[in-house]
């Protein structure tokens with residue numbers, strides 16, 4: 001059955017829009033119904049359904065939650081950034097790429113990379129930049145970049161990025177690989193020619209465009225989170241076949257093939273784990289094996305961590321107007337919410353890169369100088385209207401000062417920019433708690449958890465709402481969910497909010513404590 005042969009009635013699109021709003025807080029107006037139609041055409045054939053009404057009915061059931069999550073990337077553009085996960089990129093740049101280039105040169109061919117699930121192109125352009133920076137000639141690296149979302153592919157191929165999207169790009173790279181055109185940064189023709197974009201569905205049963213053993217390298221990061229296990233296994237099988245012996249597969253930080261029967265071996269390179277098709281053979285259906293040293297060269301140590309942040313002078317913090325939000329969470333602040341290690345002593349206000357300016361705001365929050373933090377956050381949000389972190393931080397400063405309406409406004413502005421922002425949902429929930437609106441808070445935390453089911457902090461906060469709503473049974477359930485995330489993937493949230501722990505261990509401890517307190521009642 002092809003996507004074109006499907007019956008998609010308007011009533012089904014309306015129901016789907018309502019469901020997306022309820023579960024993910026995603027607003028799709030009738031102007032966006034065509035996008036919904038395209039998404040259904042892409043997803044429905046694999047489910048065997050040809051009636052959209054039936055498909056939407058299935059999505060509404062608990063068993064349809066996974067499919068609904070799978071639909072999300074098709075109705076919005078997925079989050080991505082240049083040089084996302086700097087440790088992986090350091091391993092790629094220092095270890096993996098030089099070795100691949102050496103072999104490719106010996107065989108007088110280019111290094112062939114595939115960015116599978118490339119979203120708006122930041123990942124494949126980052127791969128190409130690394131290649132040129134490591135001394136490859138432009139025709140020595142070929143990067144094929146694919147995504148299911150046609151709008152994302154179109155934007156990626158255009159290669160134009162707003163300034164806020166370039167936070168991960170160093171100044172030398174910005175100068176070498178981008179031209180400023182109409183207030184946006186455009187990749188140079190040289191970089192653009194190294195990347196070829198296509199629409200491609202990884203979940204499709206066959207990939208006619210991909211030849212066996214044709215790739216040296218596959219980046220498929222933050223994509224398989226949308227897939228169920230059989231799809232992951234089938235995709236991994238075909239990735240394996242597409243790679244040359246010795247070829248590398250980079251998955252997202254929180255995506256692991258642990259205990260999955262794949263033929264890949266897992267190799268520690270520069271402190272990160274990367275998958276590799278063994279150089280010789282490989283046992284079918286063997287569990288993924290862990291090899292701790294690269295085959296060719298001695299691994300360089302993980303990139304040295306940046307120097308510790310300069311101590312922030314302890315200054316008395318005035319009591320914010322709002323009540324303490326988080327019951328029983330008396331835990332030292334996690335490093336994830338501390339200012340960036342690159343923080344220098346006070347910058348003149350309103351100067352520096354957006355990252356430095358955000359750091360300055362964090363310092364002011366920590367010092368309790370909320371009026372100054374607010375001024376700086378306003379200025380940053382005005383200068384970088386598209387910057388998600390600036391919007392969220394502005395909201396947080398307002399929330400800390402008890403300006404709940406303004407905080408909500410800033411979070412809503414962040415959602416306009418990134419409709420699937422887990423952080424905006426989470427902080428909207430916190431604002432609702434502050435405003436004494438537990439029902440709204442419950443809805444927002446539930447949405448955050450729909451978008452990111454492994455978010456321990458979300459489960460913890462939801463449990464607190466249940467406590468306030470005098471629903472101890474639901475509270476216990478959510479605390480248990482928070483505890484179950486103890487070994488789950490860590491989440492670094494955008495936006496600084498003092499006293500919110502982000503380490504799963506700290507949250508699990510607090511949840512355990514609350515669970516015990518609830519049982520004693």
Ligand SMILES: C[S@@+](CC[C@H](N)C(=O)[O-])C[C@H]1O[C@@H](n2cnc3c(N)ncnc32)[C@H](O)[C@@H]1O
Nearest residue numbers: 073078079080117119148149201202203221222
């Ligand atoms: C969160 S983005 C990740 C982008 C980039 N790889 C990164 O890590 O920054 C996930 C991308 O996967 C794409 N995607 C989801 N399901 C896909 C599928 N079945 N086939 C191809 N791409 C898919 C989405 O459209 C989205 O652009």
